[in-house]
Amino acid sequence: MTIQPPHATEIQAGRLKRLYRLTRICELCPRRCRARRFQGETGICEAGKLPEVSSHTLHFGEEPPISGTRGSGTIFFTHCNLRCVFCQNYPISHLGHGAPVTVKTLSEMMLPLQARGAHNINLVTPTHYTAQIAHAIVLARRKGLTIPIVYNTSGYERVETLKLLEGIVDIYMPDIKFATRETGKRYARASDYFTVTRLALLEMHRQVGDLKLDEEGIARRGLLIRHLVLPGRVSETREILRFIAEEISPRTYVSLMSQYFPAYRASEFPDLSRRLRREEYETAKGFLREFHLDFGWTQEMN
Ligand code: SF4
DSSP, X not given: OOOOOOOHHHHHHHXXXXXXXXXXXXXXXXXXXXXXXXXXXXXXXXXXXXXXXXXXXXXXXXXXXXXXXXXXXXXXXXXXXXXXXXXXXXXXXXXXXXXXXXXXXXXXXXXXXXHTTOSOEEEESOGGGHHHHHHHHHHHHHTTOOSOEEEEEOSOOOHHHHHTTBTTBSEEEEBOOOOSHHHHHHHHSOTTHHHHHHHHHHHHHHHHOBOEEOTTSOEEEEEEEEEEOOTTOHHHHHHHHHHIIIIIOTTOEEEEEOOOOOOTTGXXXXXXXXXXXXXXXXXXXXXXXXXXXXXXXXXXXX
């Protein structure tokens, strides 16, 4: 007797079930709060039962292969599981600006973005709603969604959860923020950030590989990593870039950002209460050269 492999829709149904199970007594992310999300409890991220959305629109400010010429169909989710003290989007991630939507409504946000020409659906801060988002994508795919799905995350992810997104996400676009236990603890109460995020990025790369662009330079599939250089922490930037080059792939597209400014509670931390210095960013760019990370982008400093 030949055993038939399971059909793709059966695989997806099984994965959705497991994602919902992980949300019910929530262990979706490395915080593993065990909040009973469907019974009104919230964990560290403050997310409840329904996904909350702050905005859904075409966005032109992402990296060139993501925004392209027609924009990235960006859906910005409320709340966050990492909650950095310097968050540049704190009204959405910390203060909860946004409104709850059903899974059906979320799926119905995607097709109009595609109809307006979006190159992709860009899910910003999706981690705490992974189950509902994956469900919405499956519904939207059935109704004709064909553009790639971008998973735009802080990087603080569980490998177990990411494995359930295999075949659903096309492009992973994680940040990698800190490289020491002390910094993760001080700025995000996540001393395990670097340990956990390294494993998460390796899993993302295993699923989708290096970033692949089409003939117009638009991303179709793969991994694109962002790193915001923090004031006084350039040595951590070096360790992060070394990890990317030596343990993921020297062909990784890296977006090295200089745009840090003190936001939210940053002024409470003397080391965070200034902008990045030009010489710090130049040093960081030197690390890109040192590790031969030739693909990606840097920013101009004013
Ligand atoms: S997603 Fe939210 S509730 Fe669930 S484990 Fe993470 S922080 Fe806790």
